């Protein structure tokens with residue numbers, strides 16, 4: 001019996017970390033004000049909600065709530081990258097300077113963080129990883145039979161950005177997913193490129209965002225394939241024009257297209273100008289890096305050839321900021337269910353014995369059913385619990401109060417809807433189980 005109880009406790013304890021949490025135990029607290037030097041909405045809300053902690057301009061730490069969301073964004077990206085055949089790796093972020101000198105990036109990339117050791121040796125902090133991934137793949141790919149291959153990682157990047165005023169959307173340290181693909185021919189690259197592009201659009205969709213892929217204008221066929229993925233938000237740093245009738249979209253920094261002109265693709269609507277955030281991009285790097293590193297494979301006729309390399313980036317932490325910018329309201333964050341830190345925010349109002357008993361029981365029921373729940377069991381006013389819940393932005397709010405119990409159950413309200421209803425506990429559990 002004792003061993004049985006002990007095991008239950010162990011399971012429960014494990015689940016406390018992974019699945020459910022009492023707000024009284026959470027070390028972070030919400031804040032009324034963000035630091036005065038913080039200008040962006042995303043950082044203000046994320047700091048106030050206790051998701052992130054600011055270390056300096058463009059550098060943030062991720063706290064329990066923020067980390068949960070970040071990991072969910074990463075997992076969605078990971079699933080879609082695995083689905084197109086990407087193999088996950090983790091590359092070093094502290095790099096020797098030699099490969100960066102070999103490609104010319106040592107002198108040409110202005111955001112490159114260079115470090116000098118006390119021994120006089122020079123190092124680089126990874127800002128993108130062509131210089132590392134190309135020599136890795138060169139060690140393993142010898143023949144056309146080894147191609148195509150795609151590898152990716154999700155990890156920290158470092159850039160000496162001049163302007164870091166967009167909160168987590170432009171960091172000096174930030175999380176990126178970067179994938180690299182290797183092909184024996186242009187034809188094979190083009191085939192894979194379209195698959196990767198589709199996977200990108202699926203990722204943004206799963207994150208609750210509408211992303212548009214910019215297109216090179218004027219059907220310039222000599223240009224290499226590339227796309228930027230843009231989400232409309234005033235907090236974005238890019239200006240784009242897009243068509244409201246079709247998927248056409250162009251970055252006005254590169255394109256000659258102008259607001260008010262008719263869409264060059266469908267001709268049905270006039271182009272609209274908007275601010276957008278670049279949440280990813282995809283490129284044909286051609287043979288630049290395979291030539292720089294003398295990376296060749298034997299083709300079908302036994303000839304040595306340089307593979308074509310593609311690169312595919314997604315700004316993971318920028319996505320988190322973009323979601324906050326695009327979906328929050330005046331009260332706080334509105335997380336899409338797919339990346340919310342928890343699914344249910346359970347609020348117990350008052351010290352009534354029935355309320356305490358019912359809310360604790362519901363908390364146990366939700367957690368044993370595998371439903372992620374944050375239980376606001378703190379000894380604070382209902383008003384404060386409401387305010388914090390709106391700020392933190394969990395999709396479903398469940399209130400247990402004397403009033404709701406008299407009404408025959410608990411009060412259920414979605415974060416993004418005004419209407420609320422009283423539902424019976426069995427009915428609620430059924431709904432969440434589905």
Ligand code: ATP
Pocket residue numbers: 128159161168169170171172174175176278279280281313314315316317318
């Ligand atoms: P930007 O034009 O916004 O500086 P970039 O062209 O330098 O972006 P890449 O080097 O291709 O971007 O990086 C891939 C992705 O990483 C970008 O699409 C963006 O989503 C994200 N990203 C780039 N720089 C930052 C940064 N400083 N902070 C957060 N995310 C970033």
Ligand code: MG
Pocket residue numbers: none
């Ligand atoms: Mg940049």
